[in-house]
Amino acid sequence: MHSRPPRLPGVNLTHDQLFFLNYAQIWCGTMNDKEAIRKLRTSEHSPGPIRVKGPLSNSHDFAKAYNCPAGSRMNPEKKCRVW
Secondary structure: OOOOOOOOOOOOOOHHHHHHHHHHHHOOOOOOHHHHHHHHHHOOOOOHHHHHHHHHHOOHHHHHHHOOOOOEOOEOOOOOOOO
């Protein structure tokens, strides 16, 4: 019988939830409007929020980890698949 690994003290998140939280924190940041417009015009990368919400809203594992209701913003019924 497998036992669940212990949770971090004081953090009421599962290991899967912590994984996705860490993924999102990598792209977390703030900038003023002028800098945001400059980056949109010059950077080859999508803005941080898009780099998080896009992939995670298409992830079955994310939806399962956070119990996102089917058809919700972070668990759309039609998910994008590349392969």
